[in-house]
Every structure is written in C-alpha cells, then in structure tokens.
Amino acid sequence: MIYLKTEEEINLIKQSAQVLGKAHAEVALWVKPGVTTKQLDTIAEEYIRDFGGVPSFKGFNNFPASLCISVNEVVVHGIPGNYQLKDGDIVSIDCGVKLNGFHSDSAYTYPVGEVAQPVMDLLSVTKKSLYNGIEQAMDGMRMGDIGFAIQNYVEERGYSVVRELVGHGVGRSLHEGPEVPNYGKRGKGIKLKEGMVLAIEPMINLGTKGVVQERDGWTIRTGDRKVSAHFEHTIVVRKGKPEILTTFDYIEQVTANTSLMVAVQ
Template sequence: MIILKTKEEMLKMRKAGAILSACHKEIAKMIRPGITTLAINDFAEKFITDHGAEQVTKGFKGYPFATCASVNDVIAHGFPNTEPLQEGDIVKMDIVCRYDGWCADTCQTYAVGNLSPQAARLVQVTRECLELAIPQAVVGNRIGDVVHVIQQHAERAGYSIVRDLVAHGIGRSMHEEPSFPHAGKPGRGFRLQEGMVFTIEPMVNAGKLEMFIDFDGWTARTVDGSLSAQFEHTVAITKDGPWVLTE
C-alpha cells in the first residue's frame, strides 16, 4: 500500500533531507586522494547524530555501516573500508537519516581528484538523468514517464541502466511502497498522486547492465567491471510540482 503524506509530514521529511544535504556539502570538502571511505562514514554518522537525527542503515537487515560507500565498479551498497581512495576514482556516498520520526535518502557521486574523460562523462550523464527525471514527477503522470527519460538519456549516451536495484517509497520507514526500476515506457505503471514521496536514484553503468552481489552479501558490482555512477534525491509529489526534499 502506498502511504500518502500530508504537507506537514513532507515538511518533517524535508528537515531530515536538509541534514543530509548539509552532510553531503561537508563530505564534498573531504573528498581527495588518500582519504578512506571509512573515515567519511564515521564523519557522516557523527554529523547526523550531532544534528539531532539518527542514522538508519546500520543494523538494517544486518548491514554494518551508517553509509553505503561504492567505489568505481561497485554500483551500490558498498562497505566503507580503510583502503585509501585513489586519484581518478569515483565514489558514491549513499546516506539515509531519520529526524523526528521521518526519513530522507540521498546519494552523490564524487570525483576523487581529476577524472578520466570517460569517467567524467559517465558522472555528468548520470547527474543529467536525475535532473531530467525530476520535472516528470508531477500529479497525473505515470512512473513510466519519469523513468523513461532516465533510460532514454543514458542509452543515447551509450550507457546502461541497472534494473536489479530499484527506487522506493519513503516516509517513517526507509523503504515503503512503491518500488520501481529506472527503465520503462511512457504512460505505463502507477499514476502519480499528490502526497506520494519516493526516491529517484538512477544507477548508470558504463558497460553492461548486469550485476552481481559480492561475497559479503551486500556489495553490488557491475558484471563486466565497468564504472557505475549514481545520483539520488527524495522527491515529494505536490499539486505545485515535484518538491526535492534532499537538496
């Protein structure tokens, strides 16, 4: 069942989203060759706590960290670790927090030093996929209208869209209905209603769309070792248009 949110509830989710946005701005200052994703994770966890919120992912179905840190060919759900980031890496930091009972979820892909032209283009196209999708998230459209522009933009650039990991509704819980992949046809799927809140989080691979799960049971990697990028926002559907709660 899709749980519709009131404006007041969206405002509470926006407070959680504002904490995540501020956290990402600080992380952007930290990203450099030599820093570890575990150090970034520890900073983010403390930042969230210091701002009166709680992290959500650590302990979720046994996941051991407050963030997901996914480097290069890792699509999502990577474990933060003590391996220093290298010049030219791309790292996806996905963070969820709960404030006053309400959740928000967002991910940014960061460049570590100077990227190769190929990596820089992948990151830019992935960012554009999210930017193009958000304006489609309006009352009366179908979810196919939102995800089709993602798929179309990525595939025109020669990339592929991950299907096995999906976007999701969010509210008091990190994961609510609906869930949906970032590919589809216009006019298909559920119709968007005022009060819906869900993530839009395209995962774009430079190579094949297929993935596999690593030995840890969480880390999702591209099957061919190609780079993967992701950007994510929590978006509310309002009568006045989409409201991004995590920027």
C-alpha cells in the first residue's frame, strides 16, 4: 500500500527527522580511528531515547542494533560490533527514528582520517546523485525519473548502482510502499503524487554492481570487495519543488573543516 500523508502527518515526520539529524551529528563527533562501531551504536541509541524517540531499526525483522554501520566494501546493513575504525576507512551510518508514531530514515557516509582521493570522489558523486534523484520527486513525475537521474549521473562517472537494494516509502511503518530504485528509465514506473513520503538512498559502488549477503543474514557487501557509498534522505513529493524532511545540517556543522566533510562536486 502507498499512503499519502496529510500535512499534520508530514509535520510529525519532520519532528522525528530533527531528532534523527541531531542523533547523526552526535555520532559524527565520534567517527574517528580507534572507535568501535558498537560504541557509535550505543551513542545513537542513548541520544534517540533521551529525546523521546525509539530507534527504528532495533528489532526490525530482528535486527540487533540501532544503527546499520557499513565499513568500506559493506554496502548496507552492517551490524555494529568490535571493529575499530581506522585511518583510510569509509563508514556508512544509517539510522531511523520513530517519534510520535512516525518514522524518519537517513544515511551518511563518512571518510575516516586520510582517505584515498578516488574514494573521496565516490563519496562526492554518491551524495550529489542523491540530490539529483530528489529533484525529480515532484507530483506528476514517474518513479523511473528518480532512478534515471541517479543512475545516469553515477554511471557517466564510471561507478555502478546496486540493483538488489532500493529506497522505500516511510511513515507509520519504517518500510512502506512504493519501492524507490536507484536506476530506471525516464517516464516509466508509478506516477508520483503529492504527499508521498519516500526514503531515497543511492548505494553506489566503486567497482561492479554485484553484491553478496554474508552468513549473518544482514550484511551486504560488494562482490568484488571494492568500496561502496550510501547517502539517504526522507523526502515528501510536492507539486513544486520536493521537500527534504531529514537533514544533514547538524552533521555538517560537526564535520565542517575536518576530514569527515563530504563535498558535493
């Protein structure tokens, strides 16, 4: 089912998204060599609960943590543990918050310390592709317009789009219809309507598009073990310019003038 949200419901999602954005920023303060992914998860959960929210991911289909933390060749759904971040890593941090009965969902990929320039370029292109996709999320456009905008931009630059994992609707449930692929053809797919709330989340690989699932049943990594980047916003389809409900502003206040900053080229 695809649920069109009322303005009241959209405002409740915005409130959830504010807590989410600030939780991301709290985690960003600790993204540095020597910190374990489990420590980052604990920081996020404590922050979310302190502000009256619930971590959307914890317990979702039995997922054991509040964050999906995916390092280097892990695309998504990495489980926090004892791994210590090290200089040269990249780490995708995906988080959801439920507040006032509504979810919000966003992800950001950070460089850790000194990261090779080709990998930094991947992060910048992935982030820009997210905004390219969002620009297409207007009433009357088609789902394929979002996917095409992402796919065309990254493939022109030599990167590949993961096909098995897609964005989704967001609302009272963390995952609602419709699916939001990061690839597609212009003018194809379902028609977008005002009030659709979507999580758009390009997952872009430095190498080939193939992925595999690890034995833990969650972790998805690249088949060729080259790195992958992931950025995500929750947005609402409007008749004019789409509205971004989540925010990277708090993250980027923390990361400004540090090696964690990911510029959009």
